Amino acid sequence: LPFTVIGASLLWVGWFGFNAGSALGSNELASTAFVNTNTAAATAALGWMLAEWIRAGNPTILGAASGAVAGLVAITPAAGFVSPMAAILIGLAGGVVCYSAVSLKPTFGYDDALDVVGVHMVGGTIGALLTGVFAATLINPAGADGGAELFGKQVIAVLATYAFCGIGTLVLLVIINAITRVRADQQEEIVGMDLSQHSERAYMLGASDSVALVREPRPAMAPPKAPGKRFTLVLTGIETDAMLTRWRALCQNGSTPHPPDFKTIYSQVSTVRGNKFRFRGGDPQQMRKGLEELFKPVAAGVNAKVED
Numbered sequence: 001l002p003f004t005v006i007g008a009s010l011l012w013v014g015w016f017g018f019n020a021g022s023a024l025g026s027n028e029l030a031s032t033a034f035v036n037t038n039t040a041a042a043t044a045a046l047g048w049m050l051a052e053w054i055r056a057g058n059p060t061i062l063g064a065a066s067g068a069v070a071g072l073v074a075i076t077p078a079a080g081f082v083s084p085m086a087a088i089l090i091g092l093a094g095g096v097v098c099y100s101a102v103s104l105k106p107t108f109g110y111d112d113a114l115d116v117v118g119v120h121m122v123g124g125t126i127g128a129l130l131t132g133v134f135a136a137t138l139i140n141p142a143g144a145d146g147g148a149e150l151f152g153k154q155v156i157a158v159l160a161t162y163a164f165c166g167i168g169t170l171v172l173l174v175i176i177n178a179i180t181r182v183r184a185d186q187q188e189e190i191v192g193m194d195l196s197q198h199s200e201r202a203y204m205l206g207a208s209d210s211v212a213l214v215r216e217p218r219p220a221m222a223p224p225k226a227p228g229k230r231f232t233l234v235l236t237g238i239e240t241d242a243m244l245t246r247w248r249a250l251c252q253n254g255s256t257p258h259p260p261d262f263k264t265i266y267s268q269v270s271t272v273r274g275n276k277f278r279f280r281g282g283d284p285q286q287m288r289k290g291l292e293e294l295f296k297p298v299a300a301g302v303n304a305k306v307e308d
Contacts, residue, residue, distance in 0.1 A: 001061060001062060004061075004062060004065050005061060005065055007065075008065035008066075008068055008069055011068075011069055011072060012038075012041055012068055012072065015037055015041070015072045015076075016034055016037055016038070018037075018076070019033045019034070019036070019037045019075070019076060019079040019080070020033045020034040020037065020079075022079075022080060023080060029080055029140060032079075032080060032084075032139060032140075033079040033080045035084050035087070036075055036078070036079045036080075036082060036083075036084055036086075036087035037072065037075055037076075037079050037087075039075075039084050039087040039088055039091060040071040040072070040074060040075035040079075040087045040088070040090055040091030040094065041068045041069075041071040041072050041075070041091065042068070042071070042091065043071060043087075043088045043091035043092045043095065044067045044068060044070050044071020044072075044074065044091040044092065044094045044095035044098075045064045045065075045067040045068040045071065045095065046067070046092070046095065047067060047071075047091065047092040047093070047094070047095025047096045047099075048063050048064065048066060048067025048070065048095035048096070048098065048099045049063050049064055049067060049095075050095075050096070051095070051096045051099040051100065052099060055103070063099070066098070066099075066102070066115065066119060067094075067095040067098070067099065069119055069123075070094045070095055070098035070099075070119045070122075070123040071090075071091040071094050071095055071123075073094065073119060073120050073123035073124050073127065074090050074091060074093070074094030074098075074123045074124070074126050074127035074130075075087055075090055075091060075094070075127055076124070076127060077124070077127045077128045077131045078090055078127055078130060078131040078134065078135065080139075080140055080143075081131055081134075081135040081136070081139055081140045081143045082131065082134040082135055082136065082139060083134070083136060083138075083139055086130075086134035086136075089130070089134070090126070090127060090130045090134065093126055093130065094123050094126050094127065097122060097123075097126055098118055098119050098122050098123050098126075101117070101118035101119075101122040102115050102118035102119065104118075105117075105118060125158055128154050128157065128158050129151065129154050129155065129158065131146075131150075131154055132146055132147075132150040132151035132152070132153065132154035132155070133146045133151060134146050135150060184196065184197070186244070187244070187271070187272055187273050187274070190244060190247055190248050190251065190272055191269070191270075191271055191272050192251070195270060195271070196271060199270070229281065230270075230278070230279060230280055230281070231278075231279050231284050231306055231307070232276050232277065232278050232279070232306070232307040233276070233277045233279065233284070233287060233288055233291055233304045233305065233306060233307070234275060234276050234277075234304065234305055234307050235275045235276075235277070235291065235295065235302060235303070235304050236275070236302070236303050236304075236305070237299055237301040237302045237303045238275070238295055238298065238299035238301075238302045239299075240274055240275050242298050242299060243275060243295060243298075243299075244272075245298075246294070246295055246297075246298045247272060250262055250266075250294065251266070259293065259294055261290035261291075261293055261294060262294060264282070264286075264287075264290060265282075265287060265290050265291060265294065268280055268281055268282040268287060276307070277291060277304075284306045288304045288305070288306060289304075291304045292304050
């Protein structure tokens with residue numbers, strides 16, 4: 001969460017140069033774009049938190065950061081063409097609509113870890129369409145006044161952008177997929193991309209991982225001693241789907257604290273495939289007992305055994 005706030009703050013400050021800098025000079029138009037950018041980001045953050053408060057019962061810092069980014073995206077097409085009052089409305093609409101779009105992600109079931117569709121695509125669409133409503137030649141004589149004609153042109157521009165980006169992305173994905181696999185399977189997603197694809201982690205939850213970072217480098221002919229013997233635990237007495245659902249829930253951050261054994265086990269697990277947990281180290285019997293305790297709430301008769 002702290003890194004999310006830092007990232008959103010850097011985006012907010014950097015966006016001033018992005019929008020105001022498009023005026024290509026230090027002039028009145030640049031000042032207008034600067035003010036509109038800041039105003040829309042602030043009101044979008046408020047709009048997102050308000051929608052979050054109404055729907056979930058409380059606003060969050062993550063929501064404020066996401067809303068601010070949604071506002072920055074929404075105001076970008078309009079920054080040099082609308083008044084600050086219009087920027088307030090665009091930001092508010094961007095925050096509320098983008099929150100609603102992100103909330104629909106589980107319904108549609110698409111992969112979007114960074115909410116690019118919900119924030120950037122939807123936010124950009126809102127901003128482009130509302131430019132056709134609020135644009136004023138009083139603000140920018142080089143533009144046009146908002147109305148049905150300009151709104152229609154903005155709709156066509158948005159659809160053309162969808163077509164160009166959609167077809168271009170599809171072509172690139174087909175080419176990349178022919179060279180290497182694009183999609184990760186469910187087990188790899190549960191384990192996490194860092195571990196399943198790169199065999200590394202951004203954050204270390206166990207002491208053994210911290211020790212592994214300071215091992216003395218050895219030549220390739222004499223590889224370093226592993227921190228522990230690798231082994232596999234096989235779970236029985238539980239359906240695979242129920243097991244994966246439980247493991248996925250444990251791997252997510254939530255309001256309920258993790259069971260005591262989870263961090264110890266998680267720090268040693270390298271892969272999860274079906275009902276098999278592959279461990280990079282640790283005491284097999286300790287891991288076996290801990291794994292059974294983790295899954296007993298969903299399967300009282302669960303049993304773990306070390307695979308030969």
